[in-house]
Amino acid sequence: MKTIREIYRIGQGPSSSHTMGPRKAAQIFLDRNPNATRYEVTLYGSLAATGKGHMTDVAISDTIPGINILWEPHTFLPFHPNGMKFRCYDSNGSERDCWTVFSIGGGALAEEGEMPQESQELYELNSMTEILKYCNWSGRSYWEYVEMKEGTEIWDFLSEVWHTMVEAVERGLDAEGVLPGPLNLRRKAAAYYVKATGYKDNLRTRGLVFSYALAVSEENASGGRIVTAPTCGSCGVLPGVLYHLWKSKDFSETRILH
DSSP states (O other), X not given: OOXXXXXXXXEESSOIIIIIHHHHHHHHHHHHOTTOSEEEEEEEHHHHHSTTTTTHHHHHHHHSTTOEEEEETTOOOSSOSSEEEEEEEOTTXXXXXXXXXXXXXXXXXXXXXXXXXXXXXXXXOOSXXXXXXXXXXXXXXXXXXXXXXXXXXXHHHHHHHHHHHHHHHHHHHHOOSBOSSTTOOBOOHHHHHHHHHTSOXXXXXXXXXXXXXXXXXXXXXXXXXXXXSSSSTTTTHHHXXXXXXXXXXXXXXXXXXX
């Protein structure tokens, strides 16, 4: 196993490959060419075919306002189906830079013929059975095993993850209206939360956890800032459980991180 940092990635939903990756690529290209007069990006293959549904265009245009987006859903570049070609031009209309890049999943990017640098293997044990056996033998908790392998700086990273989760839950509980997209689905987390607070004790916990998880999922669907856990699609489950423990059981932040 490498690092649990790869499980938790902070970014905008609703898709790590169709939203987080393109947003990151657009920011890199903008930083590389801050003074260009005009920007353009062509989206290829799967990225183009489902891009509007995944708000790929919104992610890119939010990063580079005014960029011209071209869609080529039937053209698949050989390296990966999620291809992008960025171009920028000067005031005379001459091309200043051209960059082809691929969103290969989990928010990671790669150029033609290369893969992103793999992170270091921090854990020599590769199954939960092995880790549980080691912890039982050594008397360590899971969090102590993680700290031993990742270093104490992992807690600063997980603190940022936790605060992002909390903010996503609370934004989702406050938000109402219709989610983006052609289905005109109404947000329901706020209504479920209100209903759950009125339930009897034996049903309240279930209702609250559900409303918290749904709040984050709706934030993800609307392009809000969330944490993959480990994907955008499952981003509501862990925050829903942890937020409930924090609120109802008065868990400290340290215990939440552990």
